[in-house]
Amino acid sequence: MNLYDFLSTTQEMAENRGPHDHVVLSSRVRLARNLKGHPFPGRAKKSDRVEACELISAQVAGLASMRGGYVESMSSLQALDKQLLVERHYISREHAAKSAGSGLALSKDESVSIMINEEDHLRMQSILPGLQLKQVWQKIDRVDTNLEARLQFAFHDRLGYLTACPTNLGTGIRVSAMLHLPGLVLQEQINQIIQAVTKLGHAVRGLYGEGTEALGHIFQVSNQMTLGESETDIVERISKVLLQIIEHEENARQTLLKNKTTELHNYVGRAFGVLAHARIINSKETMNQISLMRMGTSMGMFPTLTLAALDELFLISQPAHLQHLLGAKHAGEERDVHRANLLRERLAGVKGLQLPK
Amino acid sequence: MKCCQCDKEATVHLTEIIEGQMKKIDLCEECAKEKGVTDPAGFGLADLLLGLGASQQIEDAAAGGQLSCGACGFTHTDFKKAGRLGCPDCYETFSEALEGMIKQMHKGTQHHGKVPRALRKAKDLSKQRTSLQERLTRAVGEENYELAAQLRDQIKGLDAHPTEEAAD
Numbered sequence: 001m002n003l004y005d006f007l008s009t010t011q012e013m014a015e016n017r018g019p020h021d022h023v024v025l026s027s028r029v030r031l032a033r034n035l036k037g038h039p040f041p042g043r044a045k046k047s048d049r050v051e052a053c054e055l056i057s058a059q060v061a062g063l064a065s066m067r068g069g070y071v072e073s074m075s076s077l078q079a080l081d082k083q084l085l086v087e088r089h090y091i092s093r094e095h096a097a098k099s100a101g102s103g104l105a106l107s108k109d110e111s112v113s114i115m116i117n118e119e120d121h122l123r124m125q126s127i128l129p130g131l132q133l134k135q136v137w138q139k140i141d142r143v144d145t146n147l148e149a150r151l152q153f154a155f156h157d158r159l160g161y162l163t164a165c166p167t168n169l170g171t172g173i174r175v176s177a178m179l180h181l182p183g184l185v186l187q188e189q190i191n192q193i194i195q196a197v198t199k200l201g202h203a204v205r206g207l208y209g210e211g212t213e214a215l216g217h218i219f220q221v222s223n224q225m226t227l228g229e230s231e232t233d234i235v236e237r238i239s240k241v242l243l244q245i246i247e248h249e250e251n252a253r254q255t256l257l258k259n260k261t262t263e264l265h266n267y268v269g270r271a272f273g274v275l276a277h278a279r280i281i282n283s284k285e286t287m288n289q290i291s292l293m294r295m296g297t298s299m300g301m302f303p304t305l306t307l308a309a310l311d312e313l314f315l316i317s318q319p320a321h322l323q324h325l326l327g328a329k330h331a332g333e334e335r336d337v338h339r340a341n342l343l344r345e346r347l348a349g350v351k352g353l354q355l356p357k
Numbered sequence: 358m359k360c361c362q363c364d365k366e367a368t369v370h371l372t373e374i375i376e377g378q379m380k381k382i383d384l385c386e387e388c389a390k391e392k393g394v395t396d397p398a399g400f401g402l403a404d405l406l407l408g409l410g411a412s413q414q415i416e417d418a419a420a421g422g423q424l425s426c427g428a429c430g431f432t433h434t435d436f437k438k439a440g441r442l443g444c445p446d447c448y449e450t451f452s453e454a455l456e457g458m459i460k461q462m463h464k465g466t467q468h469h470g471k472v473p474r475a476l477r478k479a480k481d482l483s484k485q486r487t488s489l490q491e492r493l494t495r496a497v498g499e500e501n502y503e504l505a506a507q508l509r510d511q512i513k514g515l516d517a518h519p520t521e522e523a524a525d
Contacts, residue, residue, distance in 0.1 A: 028415055036445060038445075040441065040442065043431060043444060056481060119441065131361070141471070144471070149474070149475075156468075157465055159468055161471075164442055166459055166462060169459065170470065192447070205440075225462065227467075228464035229465070230470040231470045231471055316396075
């Protein structure tokens with residue numbers, strides 16, 4: 001099946017909304033699982049990997065929750081396809097580098113994605129817009145339960161699910177949320193928040209996971225410990241932390257509006273100016289400016305604009321999405337021109353900042 | 358303060374905690390460079406005090422020499438290099454070396470949470486069996502043969518319905 005016939009459009013994706021989406025972009029739970037009696041993918045010979053991948057793919061394809069889904073070997077995907085899947089957070093950057101012997105499965109509604117032979121035999125995740133951690137946990141828990149009836153997972157009485165890296169041991173769970181925190185960044189409170197969250201045993205990362213920058217004021221908060229605590233306890237603990245961060249972000253935005261009104265309007269207004277008039281713009285600047293406009297929109301500064309429209313712009317201005325949209329390969333500089341054209345086109349009907357009198 | 362290797366003025370002062378004991382060392386710039394102290398990742402006090410390679414040996418000794426996994430051939434050195442294990446059996450092979458690390462990394466060392474259904478069933482069954490067996494022994498000891506016969510039948514009943522193979 002052609003990947004692009006399968007995938008939802010960026011518009012459909014952006015219009016799928018969730019609770020607290022002015023701050024929480026998405027919620028995700030992933031589980032790491034391995035087959036009993038097989039070496040982990042990093043250790044396995046290519047023939048072992050291919051064998052394990054075929055075995056797993058067949059069982060995954062047979063799941064009821066994967067009916068009408070997409071199951072493919074990574075070798076049948078082009079570099080651009082893989083990059084696009086990374087931009088949608090369906091696969092990791094590490095997995096995008098994989099080829100034969102690794103695979104990918106996506107459920108029909110794209111809320112479940114399974115990486116086969118990434119670092120572990122199975123990395124299965126569920127992702128939903130907004131703050132919906134409980135829902136994503138229940139979703140992936142069901143997939144896991146159905147899969148364990150078909151495959152024998154490596155499990156240890158005391159240590160729980162066995163994973164290639166000891167950091168994932170036990171539950172194999174990573175619960176995370178993608179947060180949009182421009183208010184805390186502008187108020188220079190973000191480092192305090194990161195420190196507090198880290199102290200509670202959670203990790204804070206950039207947009208594309210480990211070792212990436214916090215582009216567009218986007219931060220990923222996730223649990224760090226996986227052994228010694230149940231899945232539901234981990235989900236609940238993170239949910240509580242997230243609700244607090246949301247409150248801090250809302251307060252930061254309100255404080256900006258109250259105490260630094262002109263500065264705030266200046267940031268947002270300039271962002272709009274750049275995006276609506278630039279002739280050359282790279283993806284990094286685009287993300288940072290869209291981020292500011294997004295905050296402004298959530299505060300009612302652009303009455304004709306929706307968060308969904310901006311989230312779609314955010315997605316299509318990323319390199320692989322843009323290239324796919326243009327339908328041809330373009331060098332970086334050319335891409336920056338096309339990106340600017342696209343942004344001007346999309347923002348053409350938008351009036352400048354609408355401020356209460 | 359003087360360098361502990363030569364008599365020059367020490368400019369590099371190191372503190373390392375090894376197994377709960379704090380060790381301090383003072384070095385001049387040249388000796389520090391020679392010992393590779395400028396690269397924090399590649400430096401261990403043990404190397405400095407006992408000669409290069411000592412910390413590796415100590416660790417290997419602690420991990421039971423050049424231990425290798427019977428199932429996949431992974432060695433302790435492989436693990437140190439990759440930061441990943443080779444296969445599920447490695448957790449048994451390197452259990453001693455892993456114990457401290459796991460304790461540091463996680464909230465606890467005992468899994469709380471989901472257990473595969475097949476294992477859960479098998480576990481419940483074996484618990485039930487153990488308890489019946491204990492009661493049977495007691496009944497025999499008390500010469501309560503009627504109860505003993507009942508219990509024996511119950512155990513037979515459990516065994517007649519084997520569940521899926523229990524792992525590990």
